[in-house]
Amino acid sequence: MADAPFNVMITGQAGRLQYEAVLFAASLRRCSPGFTGRLFVAVPQPGPLWDKDPSIRNPEVLQALAELDAEILPFENQVFGAAYPYGNKIEALQALPEGEPFVFFDTDTLITGELAEVPFDFSRPSASLRVEGTWPVPTLYGPGYTGIWQSLYTRFGLDFPSSLDLSQPDEYWKRYLYFNAGFFYGACPRAFGARFLAYAQSVRDDPPAELTGQSLDPWLDQIVLPLVIHSFGGGRDALPPGYLDGGTSCHYRLFPLLYARESDRVVELLHEITAPNRIKKVLKAYEPIKRMVYQGRGAKVRALFDRENLPRREQAIRNRIKKEGFWMR
Missing domain, CATH: 3.90.550.10 (Spore Coat Polysaccharide Biosynthesis Protein SpsA; Chain A)
Known part of the structure; x- marks a missing residue:
């Protein structure tokens, strides 16, 4: 604590x-x-x-x-x-x-x-x-991950080697x-x-x-x-x-993604906190919450996916939701 x-x-x-x-x-x-x-x-x-x-x-x-x-x-x-x-x-x-x-x-x-x-x-x-390994994206002619990250640590006078996870292979983003x-x-x-x-x-x-x-x-x-x-x-x-990002917090990012991949507990909490009339009055003015939470579109998104067997890439989840016409942001 x-x-x-x-x-x-x-x-x-x-x-x-x-x-x-x-x-x-x-x-x-x-x-x-x-x-x-x-x-x-x-x-x-x-x-x-x-x-x-x-x-x-x-x-x-x-x-x-x-x-x-x-x-x-x-x-x-x-x-x-x-x-x-x-x-x-x-x-x-x-x-x-x-x-x-x-x-x-x-x-x-x-x-x-x-x-x-x-x-x-x-x-x-x-x-x-x-x-995910979103940055950098090393180019064919270099430099690689090491060269790019080392240049930043050098710029600010920081010790680069002590930042590395040596259990991960060289030139792999998780290192x-x-x-x-x-x-x-x-x-x-x-x-x-x-x-x-x-x-x-x-x-x-x-x-x-x-x-x-x-x-x-x-x-x-x-x-x-x-x-x-x-x-x-x-x-x-x-x-x-x-x-954090576990039992204590959930970074859902967008409501279609929340319904697609988060736990039953997170969905139940969302519905619980959006139920009181004084909150509902405020939130129903926002179209994604109105449609996803209050009008049931989120349940339709949730039915498209097996939480135990989700696509590995987020883009595949997004594409499936869009194909069904349920995407909102």
Whole structure:
């Protein structure tokens, strides 16, 4: 169990994320009564880096979040914005209380167990290992994984060899420290966020030559996150398996995927937390929740798949749902 109170942050803004924020908060309050920290919904404010106002203005959403004891945390985008909205999770960290341990979750997550019982060691940060080898994609003429990753560790004065999983073969993606940015945690959000932002700006604005031909969008946050975690003494083995992305949280990402592949328990929880009239009134305004949860399309998606024998690749799951005309995002 974490030995100190900690805060939780998600990001929310107008559109899909505001409804996911309500779901996240409802799941946290339902499944984690022992959580004693603060729940922040970090909301970007209008400014020159946004072409439309990104803030949450829906009064029913704001009221639902308040009733779930979620605190709206406004922040300004100085670096990213509409051009790279994944940067919100980086810039918002500066608005959290300094020196208080934090856990960030992507908004498309449900808390499914007692968060207070997760054995976080905030002095050793980590992140989600529910990840595929999405980056880099080495080109025929090189460099390979080693050359690409080593150039990044060298850029920031980090020890590259100690980041490697030597049980994995050379030039296989799992040998190199790589996370999904769906959750991450650390001891101080401002220190973590400042380094995250500095590394991300450096890679975006002046990528090492070894990254020529590699896509930075949408991967920038996941490229830089391992470097930040390693720089603070964290790593892939800092959190015992089975808690986050396990019994305590579910990063469902999109509602058709939730119904296709997540456990009966996750689906039951979703239906439980969306049932109260005060929540239903808010969420039915969002078409995917209206159709999937309240009108039964999710059950039709679920009937297409055997959870014990799912396709190995997510794209095959998506294609089957699309073929049946049930895809929504």
